[in-house]
Amino acid sequence: MGAINADEYLHLLRSMRNFVAMLDTDGRVEFMNRASSGYTEEDIEGEFLWESPWFNRSEESKEGVKEAVEKALRGERTEFEVTAFKKDGTPFPIIFNASPLRDDEGNIIGVVAEGKSITERKELEERLKETVEKLKASQEELSTPVTQIWEGILALPLIGVVDSYRAQRVMETLLNKIVETQSELVIIDVTGVASIDTEVASHIMKTVQAANLLGARCVLTGIRPEVAQTMIHLGLDFERFATKRDMQEGLKFGLEQMGYEIRRKDSDTQD
Amino acid sequence: MEIKVACEYDIVIARSAAKTEAKKLGFTIVDQTRIATAISELARNIVVHGSDGMVRIEAIEKGDCKGLEIWAIDRGPGIENIELALKDGWTSGGGLGIGLGGAKRLMDEFEIQSEVGKGTKVRVVKWMRN
Amino acid sequence: MKSEEKIPILRIEDALLASIQIPLHDKLALEFQHDLMVSIEKTRAKGLIIDISAIDVVDSFITRILVEIARMASLMGVKTVIVGLRPEISITLVEFGVQFDGIETALNLEKGLEKLRVWKSK
Numbered sequence: 313m314g315a316i317n318a319d320e321y322l323h324l325l326r327s328m329r330n331f332v333a334m335l336d337t338d339g340r341v342e343f344m345n346r347a348s349s350g351y352t353e354e355d356i357e358g359e360f361l362w363e364s365p366w367f368n369r370s371e372e373s374k375e376g377v378k379e380a381v382e383k384a385l386r387g388e389r390t391e392f393e394v395t396a397f398k399k400d401g402t403p404f405p406i407i408f409n410a411s412p413l414r415d416d417e418g419n420i421i422g423v424v425a426e427g428k429s430i431t432e433r434k435e436l437e438e439r440l441k442e443t444v445e446k447l448k449a450s451q452e453e454l455s456t457p458v459t460q461i462w463e464g465i466l467a468l469p470l471i472g473v474v475d476s477y478r479a480q481r482v483m484e485t486l487l488n489k490i491v492e493t494q495s496e497l498v499i500i501d502v503t504g505v506a507s508i509d510t511e512v513a514s515h516i517m518k519t520v521q522a523a524n525l526l527g528a529r530c531v532l533t534g535i536r537p538e539v540a541q542t543m544i545h546l547g548l549d550f551e552r553f554a555t556k557r558d559m560q561e562g563l564k565f566g567l568e569q570m571g572y573e574i575r576r577k578d579s580d581t582q583d
Numbered sequence: 584m585e586i587k588v589a590c591e592y593d594i595v596i597a598r599s600a601a602k603t604e605a606k607k608l609g610f611t612i613v614d615q616t617r618i619a620t621a622i623s624e625l626a627r628n629i630v631v632h633g634s635d636g637m638v639r640i641e642a643i644e645k646g647d648c649k650g651l652e653i654w655a656i657d658r659g660p661g662i663e664n665i666e667l668a669l670k671d672g673w674t675s676g677g678g679l680g681i682g683l684g685g686a687k688r689l690m691d692e693f694e695i696q697s698e699v700g701k702g703t704k705v706r707v708v709k710w711m712r713n
Numbered sequence: 714m715k716s717e718e719k720i721p722i723l724r725i726e727d728a729l730l731a732s733i734q735i736p737l738h739d740k741l742a743l744e745f746q747h748d749l750m751v752s753i754e755k756t757r758a759k760g761l762i763i764d765i766s767a768i769d770v771v772d773s774f775i776t777r778i779l780v781e782i783a784r785m786a787s788l789m790g791v792k793t794v795i796v797g798l799r800p801e802i803s804i805t806l807v808e809f810g811v812q813f814d815g816i817e818t819a820l821n822l823e824k825g826l827e828k829l830r831v832w833k834s835k
Binding site for chain 2: 736773774
Binding site for chain 3: 491522524525
């Protein structure tokens with residue numbers, strides 16, 4: 313394998329994507345691989361790294377870098393996120409890395425400081441966070457569907473795992489919808505809920521009571537055995553809501569409550 | 584933010600301020616209402632017992648969570664039996680008797696210190712749900 | 714000394730309607746209750762509707778005032794319906810533990826009047 317000469321080493325360093333600086337045993341910058349962020353070698357070389365315009369604009373950055381360099385001079389390597397500053401003052405996040413620079417005998421003769429810009433990574437993180445938020449919101453919309461199935465009648469099919477947070481959101485959505493549509497009957501179908509804990513059961517009770525205050529009656533349908541058990545053990549007040557076997561029965565009940573009579577069209581004819 | 588509570592009008596001021604702070608922090612309308620109602624009760628307690636007091640409202644953080652912390656402090660007669668005071672139905676001020684207990688139920692954290700003859704300090708916190 | 718503000722009481726069908734638009738302080742609350750009972754007697758109203766849609770915080774004091782109004786009216790043979798509860802108020806009242814038992818509520822004025830009509834016909 314051919315040895316590479318000093319010039320080539322220099323080219324190698326200068327072509328690196330990340331930033332590298334060599335500090336002496338005082339922490340002053342002896343060499344940096346390339347100018348970046350608007351600075352030239354003159355701006356930085358000879359300065360203590362933490363006093364250089366990259367970091368001296370923020371006490372936090374300054375202290376962080378100083379500590380890292382001191383640790384490196386004691387033989388300890390550190391890596392952490394810190395804010396650096398471009399020549400025009402714009403801050404940008406970097407991963408900063410300080411390692412001891414040793415000679416062949418292992419003596420510490422300086423510090424190697426590396427910096428890698430993570431602006432792009434941070435932006436991706438932000439976008440990811442936003443996407444997750446949007447997903448959460450649309451999932452919530454899908455999982456707390458309150459539909460008006462008749463004039464004055466709302467249906468709320470609860471599906472899946474209902475935790476305390478979701479129960480809270482469902483309650484708020486339902487109550488707002490009651491006011492919006494001026495509904496007087498709410499059918500809450502829990503066929504899709506395999507089990508509920510006491511906290512969720514009490515949320516449901518709260519929802520029923522609040523709906524009552526807004527002038528709406530509630531019908532619970534599709535209560536599964538486990539849910540029935542929890543409700544009885546809790547001693548819930550069954551005066552407050554009607555219960556029916558399923559959504560169909562619930563709708564029939566609701567319509568009758570509102571004064572409707574359901575007949576087949578041909579049931580009148582008598583020949 | 585500190586609000587002196589001495590007379591009835593101060594109750595409305597205190598709870599409006601709490602509601603506004605809650606709204607600024609981004610609490611939902613329901614949480615804003617819970618907070619305002621709890622503060623209304625705490626402030627009313629101060630006024631009803633004829634003592635001078637104040638309500639202190641502050642935004643706080645615990646890790647990633649943001650919350651609203653409210654202190655209701657007075658140098659009034661103090662509460663002899665706190666446990667009794669927290670029970671629904673008990674009242675010494677002619678109210679419905681659910682003030683303190685109700686305030687506790689509406690908030691996420693509730694602490695009370697009281698000494699007869701010295702005064703009462705109540706601390707409540709509501710955290711924002713993510 | 715009477716307070717300068719007054720809560721207006723209107724007549725709708727054979728019921729009275731009062732809309733609480735300003736904060737109810739002790740004095741004003743007492744006067745309000747008094748004015749209501751006097752109006753009930755004068756107009757021989759059969760029903761009373763209290764509109765609280767402008768109230769954004771209902772604490773134990775307001776609740777007590779409303780409960781008292783309903784009881785006073787009931788003694789005079791009049792049914793009370795509270796209308797205009799905001800959703801967030803309904804949640805807070807339930808969590809707070811307020812017993813609104815015996816107090817009728819309805820979503821709005823129209824439904825409140827309907828409730829009074831139904832009750833009258835019974």
